[in-house]
Amino acid sequence: MTIYDVIGLSGTVVMLATYGLTVLGKIDPQRGPALAGNFLGAGAVLISLSHDFNLSAAVIETAWALIAGIGLIRLAVKR
Structure with missing residues (x-):
């Protein structure tokens, strides 16, 4: 197993x-913790894809990170 x-x-x-x-209702999907988890998780998967590339995985993870990133920016602007 590699670092990637x-x-x-x-x-x-x-x-x-x-x-x-x-899904369990423990965190709100439109609040910081959920958005940050999605952004950081997708970012980590994208880092791993830089070593062993897969186009379809890269597309979905990029979209996932962008959507979560937009949500984080919207939260920051509201404050």
Whole structure:
């Protein structure tokens, strides 16, 4: 297992944990913790894809990170 695998798996764990907490009603999907979890998790998966590229995975993770990033920016602007 390479460092890229560890980073990618860590990102996957963060994204799945964020999703699980959202579904369980523990965190609000439109608040900072959920958006940050999605942004950081997708970013970590993208880092892993820089080592072993997969176009379809790169597209979905880029979209995931962009959407979460936009949400984080909107929250920052509201404050």
